[in-house]
Amino acid sequence: MKTTPVLLACLLISGCAAQKAEPEPKPVVEVKVAQAELADVQIAVHAPATLFPREQATIASKITAPIRWLGARKGDRISAGQVLARLENRDLLAQRTEALDRARGDLAGAEAALNQAQKNFDRRAKLFEQGAIPNRELVASQTELAQAKAAHDVAKKFLGLLENPARQQELRAAAVKPEQEKIRESFLNAQIEYTEIRSPFAGTITEQYVYPGDMAKPESPIFTVMDLSVAVARAQVPEAEVGGVAIGKACSFENADRPDAKAQGRVSVVNQAVDAARRTVEVWCEISNARGTLRASEFGTLTIVTGAAPKSVVVPKEAVQFLEGTRKGFVMVVSTDKHAKKTEIEAGESFAGKVQIKSGLKAGETVIIEGGYGLPDGTEVRLFEVKKTEEKKPEEKKP
Numbered sequence: 568m569k570t571t572p573v574l575l576a577c578l579l580i581s582g583c584a585a586q587k588a589e590p591e592p593k594p595v596v597e598v599k600v601a602q603a604e605l606a607d608v609q610i611a612v613h614a615p616a617t618l619f620p621r622e623q624a625t626i627a628s629k630i631t632a633p634i635r636w637l638g639a640r641k642g643d644r645i646s647a648g649q650v651l652a653r654l655e656n657r658d659l660l661a662q663r664t665e666a667l668d669r670a671r672g673d674l675a676g677a678e679a680a681l682n683q684a685q686k687n688f689d690r691r692a693k694l695f696e697q698g699a700i701p702n703r704e705l706v707a708s709q710t711e712l713a714q715a716k717a718a719h720d721v722a723k724k725f726l727g728l729l730e731n732p733a734r735q736q737e738l739r740a741a742a743v744k745p746e747q748e749k750i751r752e753s754f755l756n757a758q759i760e761y762t763e764i765r766s767p768f769a770g771t772i773t774e775q776y777v778y779p780g781d782m783a784k785p786e787s788p789i790f791t792v793m794d795l796s797v798a799v800a801r802a803q804v805p806e807a808e809v810g811g812v813a814i815g816k817a818c819s820f821e822n823a824d825r826p827d828a829k830a831q832g833r834v835s836v837v838n839q840a841v842d843a844a845r846r847t848v849e850v851w852c853e854i855s856n857a858r859g860t861l862r863a864s865e866f867g868t869l870t871i872v873t874g875a876a877p878k879s880v881v882v883p884k885e886a887v888q889f890l891e892g893t894r895k896g897f898v899m900v901v902s903t904d905k906h907a908k909k910t911e912i913e914a915g916e917s918f919a920g921k922v923q924i925k926s927g928l929k930a931g932e933t934v935i936i937e938g939g940y941g942l943p944d945g946t947e948v949r950l951f952e953v954k955k956t957e958e959k960k961p962e963e964k965k966p
Contacts, residue, residue, distance in 0.1 A: 599937035599951045600901055601883050605930045608879040608916050608923045609872050612812060614850070616802035616820060616869035618861055620793035621853070622768055628654060628783035629761040639790070641775035645766045651790060654783055656762040670726040677719040684708075684715035770794035773863065798854045798861040800832070802869040803847035811873030812837055818852035822867040830854045830861060834871060879915070880924040885936040887914055887922050898924075899939035900932050901948060907935060909944040 632654035639651045688708040695705045764783075774791035783789060800820040804812060816834045832854035841848055852869055854861065882898065889896035894914045899907045912927030928934070935942070938951070 593947060595947045595949050596907075596938060596942060597951050598899075598901075598907070598935045598939060598942075598948045600933050601886065601936045603880050603882045603924065603928050603930050603932045603934055605878045606881045606921070608876045608881065609918065610811070610874040610876055611916060612804055612808045612871045612873055614802040614804045614808075614847075614869050614871075616800040616852070616867060618820065618863055618865040618867075619799045619801055620770070620795045620863050621797040621799060622770065622794040623863075624767050624792050625788045626651065626764060626766070626790045626792060627785055627788045628764060629785055630654070630758060631782065631784050632656070632762060634777055634779050634781050634783050634789075637779055639766075639772055641772050643772050645770060645772060645792065647766060647769045649766045650763050651766055651772075652764040652783070654762040654764070656759055667726070667730065670722070674719070674722040674726050677715070677722040681712075681715040681719040684712040688712045764789060766792055768792070768794055770796075793863055795856055795859065795861065795863060798830070798856045798863075799835070800852040800854060800867075800869045802850050802852070803842065803845060804850050804871075806841050806846045806848055809837070809848045809850070812848075812850055812871050816871055816873065818869060818871045820852060820854055820861075820867055820869055822865055828860070830856075876915070876923065880928055880930050881921045882924060882928070882934050883936045884917060884920050884922050886934040886939075887912065887924075888940065889914070898928060899935040899942055900928070901935060901950070905948055905950070907939065907942050907944065907946045907948050 634652055635655045636653040637651070638649070638653070639645055645651065688705075688711070691700060691705050691708040694700045695702065770792045771794075772790050773793045774788075776788050776790070777783065798820075800818070812834060814834050814837055818832050818834050820830045820832065822828060832852045834850060835853040836849070836851035838849040850869070850871065852871070886898050887896050888898070895911070896914065897909050897911045900910045902908055910927055913925045915923035915925045917923075933950075935948070938948075942948075
């Protein structure tokens with residue numbers, strides 16, 4: 568029996584129809600899920616921040632002299648008033664000895680002049696009583712005695728001040744003689760005092776610029792001292808978000824390289840001026856650093872708590888896929904018939920591995936937290952349940 572072309576065509580068409588009638592199997596993706604739940608959320612402002620010391624000083628010499636001795640090195644902890652360095656001062660000490668000798672000589676001369684003026688006055692007073700001299704000679708003798716007494720008092724006070732380096736201001740005020748040498752002497756003790764470099768406060772030496780034998784100069788620093796017992800995190804908060812920030816609010820600093828370690832503190836400064844270029848407000852957060860774990864110039868994030876949002880919808884952080892640079896994004900919600908549905912959301916605060924959902928999601932909905940990246944909308948899924956592993960109890964030792 569021959570197959571006609573018509574019959575052959577029918578057979579081919581029926582065969583193709585049979586092949587098309589077979590449905591292609593749809594993939595089922597296994598995913599890990601979690602439930603959106605309600606939780607109380609703290610509202611906070613976040614901004615990049617850098618740590619600074621509470622106090623910082625760059626210490627330099629007030630005079631030019633060689634460094635004879637260093638009492639501290641880079642990294643040392645120091646106390647307030649501690650001597651950090653001594654400069655060469657033997658020439659100044661010699662000059663002070665010479666000035667003291669000269670002041671003692673001046674005082675001795677003033678005492679001799681005073682004694683002589685007193686004797687002259689006493690003698691002329693007797694002669695005046697006897698009527699042997701006129702009144703004007705007695706008055707002249709009184710004037711000479713007063714001048715000698717004043718000169719003696721100045722010489723005595725000046726010597727006392729030279730011998731007491733602690734009274735520098737009085738010493739400068741006592742330089743009443745017009746001679747340049749006398750004025751120079753009044754500063755000798757001050758110069759000698761400047762040869763001891765002291766710390767203005769307790770802290771740590773973070774920089775050392777010189778060593779013994781180097782020349783100390785007023786324009787060249789010797790040390791940088793920082794007081795890091797209290798660290799200050801300084802941040803630039805966007806102008807639009809600074810409204811709830813106030814002095815005394817709780818704040819925390821999180822190092823960018825150590826996100827597991829947060830340091831708690833309080834807001835100490837909220838600047839009253841807005842940075843015109845960045846439209847930000849500078850905020851300081853003071854953090855106790857008694858253990859010394861925080862270091863100057865550390866970079867991280869400053870978080871300032873400004874309020875609370877009770878009974879907010881939250882999901883695990885892994886469930887949210889953010890649009891870059893925004894608080895908006897989407898989550899993959901699992902429907903009742905086990906299909907993934909892409910749902911747009913607006914996020915709020917992030918905390919403890921969770922994200923607050925402001926809109927787009929309700930409590931109780933199931934979201935994909937693993938296996939949802941790049942998953943097409945409408946894909947059938949199979950839920951993967953993570954079984955909790957029971958902790959093994961330590962075996963009891965038999966007696």
